[in-house]
Amino acid sequence: MLEMVIITLLKIIAVLAVVLTGCAYSTYLERKVVAAMQHRIGPSYAGPYGLLQPLADAVKLMFKEDIIPDNVERWTYAMAPAISFIPALLTFAVVPFGMDMTIFGREIKMVLSDMNVGVLFVFAITSMGIYGIVLAGWSSGSKYSLLGSIRSSAQMISYEISYGLSIVGVLFIANTLSLSELIAQQETILDWFIFSQPVGFLLYVTCAVAETNRAPFDLPEAESELVAGYHTEYSSMRFSMFFIGEYANMLAVSAVGTVFFLGGWQGPFTEQVPILSFVWFFVKVFMFMFVYIWLRATFPRFRYDQLMNFGWKILLPLAVVNTVVTGFFVVL
């Protein structure tokens, strides 16, 4: 019992460390990649190649004054950043980072919680992400915030269904809701579900980008009209919570997408060198993140009516058709 508790605590610390570092360096990655795509240099002063930039940003935000406007709803205003950050973090509880390993004679799973309804858990956590945004917008007492949060939440619920349905096709083939089970079924590269579910994969990527409010679906933040959307009134650490939360969300959907469609930590030579499974996993997540940033550098922002029409009239029917067609294929 005690041993299990200690292992769990160590795992929690490891997951938190990996995710928070990952978030910090995603911001760096984004700035560097976008800069390269726009023929700029990007951050380059803090440390070699600007590698310490995330640290500098964190320290700067820590030292900023926390300004709370007078007409906010105090409690919800204070809680909203935490509410938007914690669900983003929680997804990583069920994501397997690598293959099972034997350390000091103990068989240790490289996942915090290998629950048998992991897929549903991910879905549940995704659906909770909306609260932080809604509460932030509602409690700020600012027009921009309220507009941004209404827009953002309407957008998130519009794409959430398709997000859920896009993975049902995979579940058909795999017949399981456990993430480690899903990975076990994608042993060789040809077993990856991206090949049996190409439409599902495209749907997943599209919905994931929309769910995390990223470009080209970043209407809630439309600087030109809404200043910054739901977090206009936030400053200091509260603002940075939203900021980290956004990147944690991106990492989460990337990690989950990797597990669903790209075989998770599976890759060559993992049997001989188990530690390599981590490398494969991080490489795949990195590729996902790169696509995210690439999309941002390439596409202009959608118009709101286009966004809603796209979500309800194209993606949702497509996801349903994909599910049914996959069902027929599996049966026949």
Place this chain on the structure above:
Amino acid sequence: MPVSAFLVLAGVLFAIGAVGVLISRNIIVLFMCVELMLNSANLALIAFSRALHVVDGHAFVFLVLTVAAAEVAVGLAMVITIFRNRETINIDRISILKW
């Protein structure tokens, strides 16, 4: 834990929901109380399922959740219409069936 502990808890939650329906004048809170009561029934169903070692109760809970969703969808649509017409969410003011 005895199953009856869960059943008593379900009863307590149901009673709170019932009191809420009685004392609340805010129609939205009233709706939420109904949801609470529905879910306390769910808790009882699951507790009985556990006691009798059958999963039938789980299937019922699934159906109850669906009913709750449908009820909320239509109910809140009506709340919105009422509010836009009469500018109130006080159920004591919404006492005639026609508007």
Place this chain on the structure above:
Amino acid sequence: MTEYLAVLIFIFAGVGIVLVTFLISRLLRPDHDYPEKSLNYECAEEPVGTSWVRFNNRFYIFALIFVVFDVEAVFLFPWAVAFGQLGLYALVEMVLFIAILMFGLFYAWKKGVLKWA
């Protein structure tokens, strides 16, 4: 059960991290508040009116259809998993279920409530 317990501990750890960062920042940050600072941001103008505006109920329609389809998606998960044992039979009944709900979606579509004017 232990798997779920781990998640529970993880939630507390997450809350702890948030609280600790807030605490550190509280100790470090300056505090020079004056009345103009605590106005809502409105591009450096005096805020006009309140944010107590009421929204178009189109937003509501989307939320509503979302609830219904969310329930549908939840039904699809056990179906997809039990599918291996049930086969064609399950497929037919689920197609029926989906068809009923898609009819609802197309009804909303035809009635024009999905259109963003």
Place this chain on the structure above:
Amino acid sequence: MTLDVAIFFISAIVAVFGATMMITVRNPVASVLYLLVSFAAQAVLFIQLGALFLGVVLIIVYVGAILVLFLFVVMLLNLRGGEDLGQPSRPMSRFSKYLIGALLLVELVFVIRGSAGGTDQTVTGMMGPVVETFGSVQDVGMLLFTTYLYPFELTGVLLLVAIVGAVVIAKRETEREAAQKKQLVEERGHSSEEKVS
């Protein structure tokens, strides 16, 4: 075993606290949030009772969808707790309402305690162990798509009715709003023309 008891009592207290606060606070958004807390605690209880799948489904459907809808309505109507809810009711009437609730509770406990004269060990005894797969998705899915197939398809119809009903209600509202706006625009156009002339 003690851990089990601790989880039960903590969750139970949180669930009851959330429910109580929900009916007592004035601010509707706070109400929604307290109900959320209560549901989260109930999800923990579901999982403790072996309903692993349903615990998560409870979060998805209630917290992820239904409460979001409530929050949306509160936001769309912009209710902030300052609405006119009429006179507070008289003490007697209020007391009688609490009394009804208490009586209901007493009766429920009585029924639970007295089931089969208090000798029914399946209810009042300790929970026995269950098979590992109890409450798994497969089990529930199988049951839902074989034994309870008919109710399942009926819920499909129910959801359809919900969509149609809500669309009809909201559609009429949207049309009226559009008409009002049109009228407003026409009036304005009129007055501006007058100014020009």
